Structures are given as structure tokens and as C-alpha cells.
Amino acid sequence: MSTLDKTIAKIHANYGHDFACDNPEILRAQKSADGTVKFLFGLHDQNRVESVIMPYARRHTVCLSTQAGCAMGCAFCKTGSMGLARSLSWHEIAGQYLSCWRYLMEANPDRTVASPNIVFMGQGEPLHNFDAVKTACGVLLSEKGVCLGPRQITLSTVGYTPGLERISELPPVNFALSLHSAIPEKRAVLIPLEKTSGLDRIIPLLAGIRLKRNQFINFEYLLIGDFNDGEDDAAALAALTRRFSSIVNIIPFNEIAGMRWKRPGEERVAAFKAMLVARKVRTMVRNSRGRDISAACGQLAGE
Numbered sequence: 001m002s003t004l005d006k007t008i009a010k011i012h013a014n015y016g017h018d019f020a021c022d023n024p025e026i027l028r029a030q031k032s033a034d035g036t037v038k039f040l041f042g043l044h045d046q047n048r049v050e051s052v053i054m055p056y057a058r059r060h061t062v063c064l065s066t067q068a069g070c071a072m073g074c075a076f077c078k079t080g081s082m083g084l085a086r087s088l089s090w091h092e093i094a095g096q097y098l099s100c101w102r103y104l105m106e107a108n109p110d111r112t113v114a115s116p117n118i119v120f121m122g123q124g125e126p127l128h129n130f131d132a133v134k135t136a137c138g139v140l141l142s143e144k145g146v147c148l149g150p151r152q153i154t155l156s157t158v159g160y161t162p163g164l165e166r167i168s169e170l171p172p173v174n175f176a177l178s179l180h181s182a183i184p185e186k187r188a189v190l191i192p193l194e195k196t197s198g199l200d201r202i203i204p205l206l207a208g209i210r211l212k213r214n215q216f217i218n219f220e221y222l223l224i225g226d227f228n229d230g231e232d233d234a235a236a237l238a239a240l241t242r243r244f245s246s247i248v249n250i251i252p253f254n255e256i257a258g259m260r261w262k263r264p265g266e267e268r269v270a271a272f273k274a275m276l277v278a279r280k281v282r283t284m285v286r287n288s289r290g291r292d293i294s295a296a297c298g299q300l301a302g303e
């Protein structure tokens with residue numbers, strides 16, 4: 001019996017029989033030139049979600065969806081243009097993970113595939129489905145479930161404050177805020193939630209998160225050409241993030257047909273990074289995987 005089969009048997013025994021690894025069911029798997037694989041999952045009620053496996057040197061990472069569609073309506077995101085169909089149950093969230101892991105094992109029959117890391121960055125706002133995400137994290141981390149380490153999971157949010165107020169209920173997983181601009185008026189153009197639940201409320205809640213040693217808050221910054229890539233943007237970003245033990249992840253925008261936002265050139269990305277580094281901000285540039293199969297940040301639409 002493989003580690004995965006033992007894990008699934010454990011989950012059945014400890015969490016009940018409504019859990020099934022094949023719920024949701026893989027309808028389609030698309031492979032990118034860079035090794036990224038995007039899955040389309042069918043749910044029991046005909047809703048669909050997508051998950052993505054990204055290969056990295058040491059371990060794979062899977063990007064999981066927490067909702068079918070999303071209510072947040074971010075202006076740069078294809079999922080956001082769909083609206084929210086419904087939130088997923090904890091077993092639909094954990095089921096995506098186990099199905100992805102099984103796919104990897106079957107694709108690599110000659111070697112052991114270690115349990116992949118997880119980022120909650122697929123469709124949906126994880127904190128808008130707080131209870132199911134909390135239960136899924138519990139099952140994924142528990143010895144009675146998948147037995148992952150807390151640092152194997154990263155939860156990413158646009159700053160949904162009713163969820164942020166409950167963040168201490170979650171296990172000590174890694175945390176990422178989709179910031180995209182530290183200037184509230186500009187952020188509100190990208191993230192409508194900023195108008196009602198903005199940085200003035202988010203930042204004090206972030207400050208209350210207890211970080212472990214060597215743990216950081218990740219600030220995700222989608223860099224959009226001629227929108228948020230100027231000197232004033234870098235200055236505001238540095239002033240905000242320097243207050244935290246943090247890393248800024250710059251993600252050059254992946255253009256989406258029908259959207260007005262454009263991808264910055266490589267020199268612009270390098271120049272923006274240099275502006276942050278000059279202000280002593282720990283900065284990484286993350287190039288999205290799977291752009292050729294629409295699996296990159298903001299491109300998931302369950303089509």
C-alpha cells in the first residue's frame with residue numbers, strides 16, 4: 001500500500017466516509033512546457049474548479065482552490081470576473097490535494113513522490129470560506145490525516161477582514177497578503193474590497209499575527225506596467241512592508257485577453273526591484289508558471 005493510500009485510509013477512519021479522494025473528479029489535465037500541470041475538477045453539482053501543480057527542485061507545490069468562482073471581483077483576475085458560485089467543503093479542498101498527489105505518483109512510477117507543498121492561491125478567497133479552510137488545514141496537518149508540516153502550507157488572502165480577525169484560530173501556516181499597491185486609492189482600483197475593508201483595517205490585524213522564528217509575512221505584489229511600477233509606488237510599498245518581518249514577492253502581471261492591464265518589461269521589473277532593495281526591502285521576483293496553459297496567477301477560470 002502506498003503512503004498516499006495509507007493516508008486516504010487514515011482520513012476515512014478518522015474523519016468519516018463522506019470523504020473520497022475522487023471527489024472532486026479530474027475532468028482534464030493540461031501540461032505546460034515548464035512542467036506545470038493544470039487540472040479541471042468537476043464537483044458533484046456540476047460546478048468546476050481548477051488546481052495547479054508546479055514542479056520545483058526539492059518538492060512539488062500544488063495551488064488549491066477554496067471556492068468555485070470568487071466574490072471579491074479583483075479587476076486583474078479572471079476568477080474574479082466569474083462571481084461566486086459557492087464555497088467548497090473541506091473534503092473538496094483536501095480532495096484536490098490528494099488527487100494531485102496521486103497524479104504525480106502515477107506520472108512518476110519509478111520514484112517516491114514526497115507530499116507536495118500547498119498554496120491556497122487558486123480560485124476563491126480562502127478567508128471567505130474560513131471554516132472549511134480551517135478544517136482542511138487541520139486534516140492536512142494532523143497525524144490522523146496527511147501529516148504535513150505547517151510550513152508546507154501558505155494561505156494567501158486579499159485581506160478579507162472578518163477572516164483576518166479569526167486568523168489566530170488557524171494553525172501556524174505561512175501567510176501571504178495580496179497587496180498589489182500600498183496606496184489605498186490605487187489598491188481599490190485593483191481590489192474592490194479595499195473600499196470597505198482596506199489597509200487601515202488590514203495592517204493592524206496583520207501586526208497581531210504571531211510569527212515563528214524565521215517566519216515572514218509574504219506581501220504579494222502584482223507588478224502592472226505603467227500602473228503600480230513607479231518610484232512613488234516603491235516608496236509606499238517599502239514604508240508599509242518594512243514594519244513587518246516580511247518578504248515582498250513581485251509577480252509580473254500575466255496579460256489576460258479583454259483586460260486593460262499590461263505586463264511590465266523585464267527592465268521595468270528589475271528597476272522596481274532595485275527601488276525596493278535600495279530601501280532595504282527583502283524582495284523576490286516570482287515568475288508565474290504555466291502561462292502557456294492559463295495556469296498562472298489570476299488566470300484560473302474553470303473553463
Ligand code: SF4
Binds near residue numbers: 071072079081124
Ligand atoms: S485574486 Fe483571489 S480574491 Fe481576487 S478575485 Fe481572484 S481569486 Fe478572488
